[in-house]
Amino acid sequence: MKALQIRRNIARFGAARVVGAVSPSGATKVGPLEYRTIEDPERPGDGWHRVRTRLAGICGSDLSLIGGRASTYFESWVSFPFVPGHEVVGELVDGDEAGTRVVLEPVLGHAARDFPLPFDGARPADGDDYAHLAVTSQDGVEPAIQTGFCCSTGGGWAPWFWAHESQLHRLNLPINDLPDERAVLIEPFAGGIHAALLAAPIVEGRANPVVAVLGAGTMGLAAIAGLRRYIPDIRIVVGARYPHQRELALAFGADVVVTATELDRAVRREVGCHMLGGGESGALSSGADVTIDAVGSSRSIADSLRITRPRGRVVLLGMPAHVELDLTGLWHREIDLKGAYTYGTETLSDGTVTDTFHLAIDTVTAVEAERLLSATYSLDEHLDAIDHAATAGRRGAIKIAFDLRESN
């Protein structure tokens, strides 16, 4: 089949990194992503289903990889060549369930690799040992953190791929009630909601808690929606770069929305603390109880540390890669720097135990998340698609996806 594929090619990764500093579309042309005919992946074993892609989103981590900016940390956690695409709504191809729409929970967890579950009912991303992700499973599934980075399974940027039973969420609602355009956002929403729930233990019991969100792309907006739905009685302050992002942040439940450069002052106004350096440094004497950094740059992490109160928490939702940081503030303020990679088993403030994808399915419907899907492209238009996704903010877009419904 013809698919988008990334092969291990150091020269292409390097070229993408150099060219990507100037032009995202240029990086795609010279980089490791190729639209080519690939061998169909073999079924890894029992419990694996062939999934035909309907819509597959383009994520920030995909863009990092295509642009040659991904961290070498992932060296041991990916297997080349692979088909990207982990934000997927598709349909089962074989057997009695053929035609059933599914959403992919992409982490290739314990069940998919024949490892014992860390606890009963564990979701793919649960557990405190990632050894199963870094080794070849008994079924021959090569190392990878998730579908979309694994040579054995294929990925969503192809007409079809293999998914393990443990990775599938069947959409039992009619397509009119849960259209594909909404369903393709379930995975990123699960990520955002997971980050939002990491605020819960910090704000619990605080008077007038404030959570700041820096960045309002797909992940930031998902986090805002999650905060509003699942963390009661908080004030949400959002800094977003573009006007359309600010409008959506308000629509998704933010209390105060400002431009990204005004976030420090907006948080100060909410909290009523001091701004140090006579107002010129932007560092606050106190700050937000929790800041969710949905950007993941040196600047955004530094900003998050400056606006988070002592003994507060910074949640890194945006994938940071290489950053350069002055961590004195983190040390002095004893801030908890918390990563937020995926999703899994969650315990809500009322004690309910659930999993993030179920929360995300509810949330995308509640906020009509399809409004975030700004444009779709076919696989052969991938240069335009990647360029659009890389410049989404300034082009008034949020989420870009590949649409394979016609071609399939």
Added chain:
Amino acid sequence: MPRPGFVLDVDRSTPPTLFWRGEGFSLERLPADRSRIIYPPEPLAGLDNLDGHIRDALLNPLDMDPLPELLKPDMKLTICFDDASLSLPKMQQPDNRQRIVEAVLDMAAEAGVDDVHIIAALGLHRRMHEYELRHVLGDRIVDAFLPKGFLYQHDAEDPDNITEIGHTDEGEVLEINKRAAESDLVVYANINQVAMDGGWKSLTTGLASYRCLSEHHNPASLQNTRSLMDRHHSALHKSIWRMGELLRDSGPTVFQVETTINTEAFPSPFEFLAKREWEWTARDRGLFLASSKSLNKLPNRTKRKLFHKIEAPYRTTSVQAGFTATVHERTLENVYQQHLVEVDGQTDILTMGIPFISPYNPESIMNPILVMCMGLGYLFNMYRGKPLVKEGGVVIMTHPTYEEFHPVHHPSYIDFFDEVLADTNDPAVMSTKWEKKYAEDEWYRHLYRTSYAYHGVHPFYAWYWGAHGQQHAGKVIIVGGYAATVRKLGFTPASTMNDALEIASDTVGRSPTISHLHVPGVLVADVK
């Protein structure tokens, strides 16, 4: 003999007219046969031997005993003086306040008074930098009093140093600086640049608390202040005068010294700014072209530095001392002599160029809120009788209106712009909904008291200053301003004066009458 102000009817032969545009200026051609330009009177002659006149005023005061008779060896003497908001631009040294304070100190020394404090009457303005204190008072006073802690700045947020004097018949609270309240004599050294200043306002605002100031610095008072330059028709001044009477009856003895200055605001090479355009010489035209072109190439920061360096060669036109109310009536006569221009009737449009400076940005940035304050607060209020523009008419200003703020001087202005103006530009609404939060913000309080920041509530006051103009005008247009910033102020942006007139036609028709308030030069239009 200086020529009086006058009104020029624009015809086809009238040369283009000067408009300030912040740290720059432009020439604009106003429509012939329906526009008029109101020129200020030329600067009055100054007093020779100013120190002699000051001494004479202290020895022959109005409705009070001569100052030496009020000075006793064991008394508490407090000398207060206007802060850096006066004069604009700052006057060349020696400043009138230095001359007055030195004269008072000489007499106090002769009388054996040794408990003397000197207080900058800041109100809720920012504290003065030491170099500003030195400019205003001179090195001798600063070196003698500052290190010993006898020269300091009023702190409206120091509850231990504020004393309640009482309440007026209308229930307004008067509370002022404790040292002044407990003094046997308070001498106030003033510079009177416009009719709004001086009188009881000097002390009851300059030494007051927020609680006291909010009695009259509020939307209701300012909307009923018609105008700020006519205290007899100003709700703000009426409230202040009630407080003054209370101070007279229940407070310390106040000996007011007021000086009026002429309008010689710009030294070489900017003296052409105050000339009437058709009288510009070839040199003036050359200077205009050279300075405009050079200014256009400079970054804002450099332009500001250059303009704020200007020291005005003002001449002092009168000195009067004694009982505050009597002194101020004499002051007003002298101020009006310099400023009044008789104008016949109102027009559909009022145009004005907004300069680089206002009372609230000495050595600082003219931020968007101050543009509003300067246009609709100060320049719109330069009238007696009725406004120059008809009710529902259009005010057109020229200013770049960049979204720039001085982070040290105006921290609460930044938040006011981001938060309050995003919600409302209605003075009454913002007063109810937002003012308290800003007035009581601990960070603003800290910066006001220890740094060089205007009080947290100050942007509200700057906004209220324009409340009457805002209510009166049907539309406000800013020519040459950043569109987004102008819109956030609630105004309409225009690229050129012609565009502005086109936009104004929706409100005032195709052939509106136009008045242009010629600035620089200060004038008060006496509109009949």
